[in-house]
Amino acid sequence: MTPPRAPQIPVVVLAGFLGSGKTTLLNHLLRNRAGNRIGVIVNDFGSIEIDAVTVAGQVGSTVSLGNGCLCCAVDASELDTYLETLTGPAARLDVIVIEASGLAEPQELVRMLLASDNPHIRYGGLVEVVDAAEFTATRERHPEIDRHLAVADLIVLNKTDRVTDARLRAVRESVGTSGGRAAVICSAYGRIDPELLFDPVLRPDEDDSFRQLTFEDLLPEDDRTHEEHLHAAYESVAFTSDVPLCPRRFMAFLDSRPAGLYRIKGFADFGAGDPGNRYALHAVGGFLRFVPRRWARDEPRLTQLVLIGSGIDADALRKELEGCQEPWQPSAADQDAAEQLERGMWGVLRYVRQPDDDVAPAAAPDDDET
Ligand SMILES: Nc1nc2c(ncn2[C@@H]2O[C@H](COP(=O)(O)OP(=O)(O)OP(=O)(O)O)[C@@H](O)[C@H]2O)c(=O)[nH]1
Numbered sequence: 133m134t135p136p137r138a139p140q141i142p143v144v145v146l147a148g149f150l151g152s153g154k155t156t157l158l159n160h161l162l163r164n165r166a167g168n169r170i171g172v173i174v175n176d177f178g179s180i181e182i183d184a185v186t187v188a189g190q191v192g193s194t195v196s197l198g199n200g201c202l203c204c205a206v207d208a209s210e211l212d213t214y215l216e217t218l219t220g221p222a223a224r225l226d227v228i229v230i231e232a233s234g235l236a237e238p239q240e241l242v243r244m245l246l247a248s249d250n251p252h253i254r255y256g257g258l259v260e261v262v263d264a265a266e267f268t269a270t271r272e273r274h275p276e277i278d279r280h281l282a283v284a285d286l287i288v289l290n291k292t293d294r295v296t297d298a299r300l301r302a303v304r305e306s307v308g309t310s311g312g313r314a315a316v317i318c319s320a321y322g323r324i325d326p327e328l329l330f331d332p333v334l335r336p337d338e339d340d341s342f343r344q345l346t347f348e349d350l351l352p353e354d355d356r357t358h359e360e361h362l363h364a365a366y367e368s369v370a371f372t373s374d375v376p377l378c379p380r381r382f383m384a385f386l387d388s389r390p391a392g393l394y395r396i397k398g399f400a401d402f403g404a405g406d407p408g409n410r411y412a413l414h415a416v417g418g419f420l421r422f423v424p425r426r427w428a429r430d431e432p433r434l435t436q437l438v439l440i441g442s443g444i445d446a447d448a449l450r451k452e453l454e455g456c457q458e459p460w461q462p463s464a465a466d467q468d469a470a471e472q473l474e475r476g477m478w479g480v481l482r483y484v485r486q487p488d489d490d491v492a493p494a495a496a497p498d499d500d501e502t
Pocket residue numbers: 148149150151152153154155156157179233234290291292293294319320321322
């Protein structure tokens with residue numbers, strides 16, 4: 133029997149101007165990966181702390197690291213080739229991070245990823261690292277930073293240890309204004325929660341000396357008592373419903389999701405809109421994708437969503453989602469209502485990747501793409 137194929141691997145683009153802290157953030161992820169396997173694509177792997185992990189072998193310009201990481205030196209034209217290597221079954225990766233070189237236009241990488249026909253990847257977001265202390269000077273020298281911020285899905289305002297709280301607030305405001313819908317989170321030494329970028333999988337059989345970061349770990353030592361920094365962290369909202377969602381209202385909710393809502397994951401039950409399938413949902417920044425999967429026999433018909441963002445209003449979001457619930461479901465005999473529901477589903481189907489049936493077989497409960 134063919135073993136089940138892996139679900140799609142999120143590919144995160146890590147961008148930012150020279151010296152903003154991209155490599156520091158990447159090293160932080162590598163050190164705190166809690167048994168997860170991270171694939172890394174960089175222009176120059178001299179700067180990655182390969183000492184933090186063990187180099188197990190090197191083939192061409194790919195370095196395979198003993199405890200589950202892979203490093204490639206890449207130029208953009210080779211991206212697809214490397215993604216192919218990294219998404220191969222042998223690599224068993226949970227996330228791939230591409231560190232864009234300091235001067236690269238991140239939009240170009242994002243465009244390539246979205247256009248890639250590699251069925252094993254999904255877009256994991258554009259993370260723009262910004263040096264909080266140098267932001268004003270960088271912007272004067274490189275006004276194009278505004279363009280980068282405008283297309284980012286998540287902005288990490290780094291080096292918070294180098295600025296006063298008042299200055300941090302001012303920079304956060306200007307970054308937020310340029311940042312379109314992006315969520316802004318603050319960090320020192322790139323210490324962000326890996327869960328912002330991918331869903332860490334617990335791997336008890338692997339090195340258990342790595343543990344999941346706690347909220348406290350994410351705050352710099354000196355700042356753990358400062359209220360402002362708590363506000364700078366992210367929030368996550370869980371929503372579970374045994375009442376099906378109205379596809380039309382749910383799409384209206386997604387279309388108008390607030391700035392700062394960085395990720396949405398989980399699955400939706402559209403009831404009579406598609407009784408045979410649940411819809412795995414993956415949204416990052418402005419990107420949205422649904423993957424229908426057949427309900428397993430006896431599986432409870434539930435919608436389960438987790439929304440992650442910064443500066444989001446949890447109660448308001450929950451209320452809006454409750455407003456998407458549709459307790460009344462038309463019977464098959466009610467043709468008019470069924471047609472209306474079908475039209476409602478068109479909005480959802482626009483975001484279904486076609487065809488991806490070869491990517492993952494039907495439905496083990498934890499074998500979806502969320
Ligand atoms: N004070 C302070 N220094 C930091 C922080 N994050 C990174 N650094 C330092 O800033 C310098 C640049 O960090 P890198 O992680 O190399 O930055 P980068 O964006 O990868 O740089 P390039 O590869 O040149 O584009 C290093 O000396 C880091 O130790 C931080 O939050 N606070």
